[in-house]
Amino acid sequence: MRSLILSLTIAAGLVAGITSSNVGCSAADAAFDCHSVCSRYKDCIDKNYDVSQCTDRCRDKAADDKSYRDKADQCESCIDDKSCASATFTCPVCGGIVP
Numbered sequence: 609m610r611s612l613i614l615s616l617t618i619a620a621g622l623v624a625g626i627t628s629s630n631v632g633c634s635a636a637d638a639a640f641d642c643h644s645v646c647s648r649y650k651d652c653i654d655k656n657y658d659v660s661q662c663t664d665r666c667r668d669k670a671a672d673d674k675s676y677r678d679k680a681d682q683c684e685s686c687i688d689d690k691s692c693a694s695a696t697f698t699c700p701v702c703g704g705i706v707p
Contacts, residue, residue, distance in 0.1 A: 641677075641684040642666035642705075649706040652692035662706060680705055 646662035670677035679701060686699035695702075 641680040642670060644684045645680060645687065645702060645705050648687050648692075648695065652696065653706075657706075666705060 643659070643663045646657070646659045646666060649662070650657040650659050666680060670680055683699060683702035683705050686701055687695040690698065
């Protein structure tokens with residue numbers, strides 16, 4: 609009986625650890641997506657754009673809103689291999705992430 613309880617306790621700990629690490633990965637992924645999108649806006653649209661402020665704002669919104677986090681991820685994926693002009697016209701999903 610003790611070994612069963614011990615096994616269940618270990619299994620529960622492993623599940624909790626895996627769940628926690630996935631949350632951390634989501635936060636890191638959102639930070640990367642936000643920084644990429646904000647940097648790209650500076651490179652393509654406004655050379656004086658404050659990337660740090662944009663990244664912080666985006667990261668804060670992404671932490672509280674899964675829909676926003678998904679949108680930032682989709683935007684980053686869309687603009688990834690496109691020129692500035694192409695990304696501007698073919699990635700409407702980016703609307704609302706920057707200015």
